[in-house]
Amino acid sequence: MKVCFYGNTGHATTALAARNKLPGVQYTACCPSYPGENLNKLHTTAKKLGITLLQYSCLDEMLDAEKPDILVVDNRFAERYPVETKALLAGIHVYADKPIATNLSDLFDLYKTVRETGKHLWAMHTTRYELHFYTVRQLILNGAIGKVRMVNCQKSYRLGTRPDFFKKRETYGGTILWVSIHAIDMIRMVTGKECLSVYSTQSSADNFGNGEMEIIATSTLELEDNILATISTDYYRPANAHSHDDDRLRVVGTEGIIEAARRDGEHEVRLINASNNGFTPIKQLQPPMIFEDFVHTIEGRISGIFSMRETFLNAYTAIRAQESADKREVIRISHPVNFSFD
């Protein structure tokens, strides 16, 4: 399979990272996704793996010349829908950074296109493939905490210097769609349940000159089966903190509580239940890599860790969560959408 890259504003290099796991994949070319986009990081990462990416100046030219099997869509966050649609209609599978769409109309149209073309579209929900969060998922699936009742997620990032397109909702999409969506995925991952209502808040105050960008946001979800969940998102992680992120996941069950969080360095998993005291970190399990899993899924080797259905449900939930913050009201979802790909 041949892979091309459209932009690199986010996690495109996760496709390259799986190279050694995917001997049948060729990474051939890239092109910028907006005028002046710098693709040096993508080229450097590729070169370290012995790959030279041919750079085109425009998407159509690249697609015509390369005819890739997979397009990595990593452009400005609010501009993915037309590109994803174009690729799918050209018979190309799409590996796009989240969000795959920033409004419901685009999302439902994208769903229609995926159904019609039969091509695969995955969002880069990288958190499912991080050792610690994956370990939490597996332990819960194995009954470590009984029935899940409540989930608390934290996304905290260093702000650093963000590209100019973060300053406008029109190109950035919004912090709930760019950051909190990871937490939405984590919550859906550990509960297996859908959101019935969501309430969010957000603020762009004191955002160090980043225009409309919301620097803090919260969401509260009520899920099926009376499960409650909270999300806290911020870009205020101090510059001299030892890591870019301070992401946390706490899952409260009827028979135990499990958490993944940084304590003094790298993420640990701690579990308190009848047979674990919470003092000894749990040995972490090794998941496959996300792009590896995507390619295997296209080939029919399905792991079940992630899917197109999850991709659409995460985007749907995040869009509704952002709608709540924008309208300052509770959004109720009487019947969870059934994104079906049978």
Added chain:
Amino acid sequence: MKVCFYGNTGHATTALAARNKLPGVQYTACCPSYPGENLNKLHTTAKKLGITLLQYSCLDEMLDAEKPDILVVDNRFAERYPVETKALLAGIHVYADKPIATNLSDLFDLYKTVRETGKHLWAMHTTRYELHFYTVRQLILNGAIGKVRMVNCQKSYRLGTRPDFFKKRETYGGTILWVSIHAIDMIRMVTGKECLSVYSTQSSADNFGNGEMEIIATSTLELEDNILATISTDYYRPANAHSHDDDRLRVVGTEGIIEAARRDGEHEVRLINASNNGFTPIKQLQPPMIFEDFVHTIEGRISGIFSMRETFLNAYTAIRAQESADKREVIRISHPVNFSFD
């Protein structure tokens, strides 16, 4: 000053705990606050301090005979208002467990009574007087994290076996009023700001036979100055956890993040800012004891840590937070109530 006790369903013994700090205080008597209430724990705690409490069978009899200066009101959580009012009107200061009232009508009437009688009424917001949370407050007041932008609070308790009155809202009052109110106090403490809107969720499912008692609850607050806050409350802390509670406070500021949480045992305070790396716990400061501070306040020796105004504002905010969960809607507070005690 003479102190008497009405019931012991909660934190009455915090009044006894300050005994050595208060040589001028005499603890003389107690009486049950509902038929069959067992006061053994109160008597045992008193005896360990060399105090014998005379036990009366009814409140009126105790007040007539003892004429206390302070009544410790620690009865069933939803039944405080008439007792507090009776004591205040009898010229007695009141040290009551939270909540001091469970509806706005009682709360405003209580405010009127306090204003008219000039007596002092404090709720037992013990968290302000815990070393770790007090240390967080002092560091923030000293500018350690710049401007506060977001607060995350967790209240997590072991369920154990709860008295029967927890099973009914009528006597219990509700989990937001009994537990989340501590977090409301923490949020108000570290921001110095009032709540402009609140949204809460709660669930009584899977509560191990505890009737109407909500076993999980969340609240999201928007405060003055675009500050956001979240509260997560649960009674699911596993029985074999090393402590009853796992309470946490995380405060995100423009120049740093500070947290108080249990990591491997007792609460630590960690700070990341320009001069702290978050790896070395911060030395904790020693606050006065809450009842000591209450007595000193009555005597005119005001520390400023807590007050009657805070007592009423916490109750007001908690009642609105519970109203949100009960009505399943966002509660907006266009003008924060000014509980004034000049």
